[in-house]
Every structure is written in structure tokens, then in C-alpha cells.
Amino acid sequence: MSNKENLYGRWISGDLSPEEIQALKASGEWEELQSIIDVADNFTLPTYNKAKGFEQLKRSRNASQAKTAEPKTEAKVRSINYTRILGIAASILFLIGAFIFLRSSETMIATPNGETKAHVLADRSTVLLNAGSSIEYEKFRTIKLTGEAVFDVEKGAPFSVITKNGTVEVLGTSFNVRAWGDNLYVECYSGKVKVNSGGNETILTKGQAVNVVNGRMQERQEFGHTQALWTSDVSMFHAEDLNSVLQELERQYNIKVTAPVFSRSFSGSFGHQSILNAVEQICKPMGLTYKISDDKKSVTITE
Amino acid sequence: MIPENICEEKVFETVFNERSEQLRNFLYYKSGNLALAEDLVQDAFGKLWENCSKVTLEKAKSYLFTIANNLFLNKMEHKKVVLKFQAASPNTDTDHQSPEYLLEQEEFKKRLEGAISSLPEDQRIVFLMNRIDKKKYREIAEELGLSVKAVEKRMHKALQELRKIHKKV
Numbered sequence: 001m002s003n004k005e006n007l008y009g010r011w012i013s014g015d016l017s018p019e020e021i022q023a024l025k026a027s028g029e030w031e032e033l034q035s036i037i038d039v040a041d042n043f044t045l046p047t048y049n050k051a052k053g054f055e056q057l058k059r060s061r062n063a064s065q066a067k068t069a070e071p072k073t074e075a076k077v078r079s080i081n082y083t084r085i086l087g088i089a090a091s092i093l094f095l096i097g098a099f100i101f102l103r104s105s106e107t108m109i110a111t112p113n114g115e116t117k118a119h120v121l122a123d124r125s126t127v128l129l130n131a132g133s134s135i136e137y138e139k140f141r142t143i144k145l146t147g148e149a150v151f152d153v154e155k156g157a158p159f160s161v162i163t164k165n166g167t168v169e170v171l172g173t174s175f176n177v178r179a180w181g182d183n184l185y186v187e188c189y190s191g192k193v194k195v196n197s198g199g200n201e202t203i204l205t206k207g208q209a210v211n212v213v214n215g216r217m218q219e220r221q222e223f224g225h226t227q228a229l230w231t232s233d234v235s236m237f238h239a240e241d242l243n244s245v246l247q248e249l250e251r252q253y254n255i256k257v258t259a260p261v262f263s264r265s266f267s268g269s270f271g272h273q274s275i276l277n278a279v280e281q282i283c284k285p286m287g288l289t290y291k292i293s294d295d296k297k298s299v300t301i302t303e
Numbered sequence: 304m305i306p307e308n309i310c311e312e313k314v315f316e317t318v319f320n321e322r323s324e325q326l327r328n329f330l331y332y333k334s335g336n337l338a339l340a341e342d343l344v345q346d347a348f349g350k351l352w353e354n355c356s357k358v359t360l361e362k363a364k365s366y367l368f369t370i371a372n373n374l375f376l377n378k379m380e381h382k383k384v385v386l387k388f389q390a391a392s393p394n395t396d397t398d399h400q401s402p403e404y405l406l407e408q409e410e411f412k413k414r415l416e417g418a419i420s421s422l423p424e425d426q427r428i429v430f431l432m433n434r435i436d437k438k439k440y441r442e443i444a445e446e447l448g449l450s451v452k453a454v455e456k457r458m459h460k461a462l463q464e465l466r467k468i469h470k471k472v
Contacts, residue, residue: 006452008466009459012433013440032469033462039415040434043388045331048324048341054316057348120338231387232413234406271409273390277402
């Protein structure tokens, strides 16, 4: 019986008997496992910046050593009370100053075209910014958004995302907000969110989305995925203005798209891996012709 | 031979260069949070430096994983993990493949990411250390303080679970 044990585990370490190999191949398991391994082996994480990491480590080490060295000098000064009091007063003033300064400063995070960025807020809520987007905040649970981002909000006080076309309010949930041009599109992945726009209000629960076009809120829709598609390198649109779809293409690939102004809408998706396929995925169903420059930096689209 | 002393900056830096990325990855597999993982790498190496006189070079790596693990437990209440990966070598041939095929590939990658994220933590970590950090069972066992057999078993269970994504189509 023990020779059946941990079969897949031993498959990885190449620790199988010829009979076991044959059996795995015959049952189709081999192929299934191999296809999983093939994809997983291509997964990578961003490179860790070791030089920077080590610098940071040295800095915080020096800082903490300086702190432990301090008490010696402090002991000598202890008898002169004035300096101590003055010192304390100065630090209090400094702290008040720092508090006022920090309170009024806004944090701004932006992504250039062709890049995305994850940002962790002080309450451990996370924001995943899509290409060419930005957030600004003073208080960390009130965020101004330009563009598109996924929010994964920790439970607690109300959390609001303010966009030019409306406000999204939540208690603790994850959702994607896309606010480009005159459009606001919100998808909710867990919990509940309330979307406010032009006096209209709607509450979304898991798997529901709403689209606001030119200030008009449309019917709620259902969707099937469990996370924002752009985080899996796909941009998906439901009856979206074709011009804004092309702008998204520009942002994702950091390219220039030259096209006439369309008055049509596009439903479908494009991937973020190959510019050729992406352009094809947009142009083919719309019956458009296109030309991609040799350096792949610009695309010209014609009817 | 005199064992190398990790209190010396040169030695310590070597340890950092060899281990920091793996440790960061390990913490990411645990938490699904890259920023947190990188913070904890700092904390763990900070602790190692503080205690450098008590830890031999040999013991440093399992020490780092243990410390990182403890720091993580202190910091996080348990939360659902969502892992994201980049595709290492975007197939240079993509231009000749149909959009449908590529979409299917993307769909599969997404499902696999989801399935990996949903694995029990101990299986997930072993699977990813083996596949992404390309570590042998023996190395994983050493770092996590497990037997090689236990690592093999976790890998087996992980694959058993992941194989199910083929049936969900």
C-alpha cells in the first residue's frame, strides 16, 4: 500500500517506478499534472531589490544603535534641568508642527501608462491601481480616484472613493472602480457597496456591477468573475464607448492610437500580453482596419 | 575551520543577498501581500542582526524562516489570500497564436492562480517554494523545519487539489 503513497509528490521529485509512470500516463493524470506545472513554472514575482533592502536595513540598524547609545549622555545631563525642559518643550513643539504638517499633506499615488501598482493604506486596505490612474488622499479612508483601481477594504469606518462622476461608499469589501471620461463603472467582489451619482443611488452586492454613462445610472448587471479582470491582464468592456476602449488600449500598452472619433460602443475584451492580438480583438468584431508601426509604439485605425 | 561570523557586515550582506528574495517570496505565499512581505523581510533580518552573535551561519536560514513566521503571526489576523503572478517569459511566439488560444491560456492561468490561493497555507507554501523558487524537497524541509517526507506529502496533496481545476471546465 505504501507504494501508492504521495504519488504526485514523488512524481515531482522523479521518484517513481516504471509501473507508476505508466499508470499515470495511461490514466491521463500525467498530462493534467504536467499542464499545471508548465503554467506554474512560468509564474514569477517582481525581483526583490536587494541593494535597496540592505541599505534600508543598515539605516534602521544605525538608527536603533543611536537610540540605545543615547541614555549614557542623558545621564550626565540629568542634573541640568533647564536643558531637559527646553529639550522636551522643543520636541513637543516639533511634534505639534509635524502633526499639523502631516495632517494637511495629501498623499498621491500614480501609475504611468503600461504599469500597475499596489498600495497599502494605513488601515491595511489595499488599492491596486490600473495603468495611467492615480489616487489622492488626506484621510486614508476617503480616496479620490482618477482612472481605475481595485479596492480591498478592511472592516471599520465607512470607506469612500470619490470620482468626478460619483461616489462609492463601503463598509468592508472589495470592488473595482473605473472612472474615465464621463463613465463610472463599479464591480463588487465581496460585501456591499453603495454607488451615488447625480442624485441616484444603488447598492451592489457580490457579483453585481453598475454603469453610469453621462450621469445616467443604468440597470444593475450581474457578472461571473471573482476579481477584477484587469488584474489578470485582461480588459473587459460592456457596451462601452469605443473611443474610451481605445484610450484604455493606449494606457495598457503605453502607445499612441490614432483613430477617427467613433459613435459606436464595444463589448468584449483584450489581453495585455500582445499588442497585435489586442488590436485584433478590438478591430475585428468592429470591422475596422488597423496598422501597427514597426516599433509597436503607435497604431492607426480606420473604418 | 573557524565558522564565519554573521555579525561581520560582509558576511551578513552575503546572507542577505542569498536569502532576502526567497524569504520575501515565502512571506508573499503566506500573506498574498507584497508590501507586507517586504516589510517583514526587513524585520526578520533586523532580528537576525541583533542576535547575530547567537546564530551560526549554518543556522541562519532556518532561523530567518522561523522569525519571519513568528513576525507574520504577530502581525496578521488570518485573511483570505489572493496571489498574483507575472508570467515569466511571455511566449515570444504569441503574435502567431490566435486570440482565442491566448484567452484560453489566460483563463487557465487565472484559474490556477485562484486554485493556488485557495490551497491550505502549508501546501501552498511548499508548492510555490518548489515551483517558483525551484527548491528541492530537502531544502524546503530544512528551511521550514520539516521532514522531507512531510514536504513530499504536502506537495502531493497540493497537486491532488490543483488537478481539480481540469474538471471544473
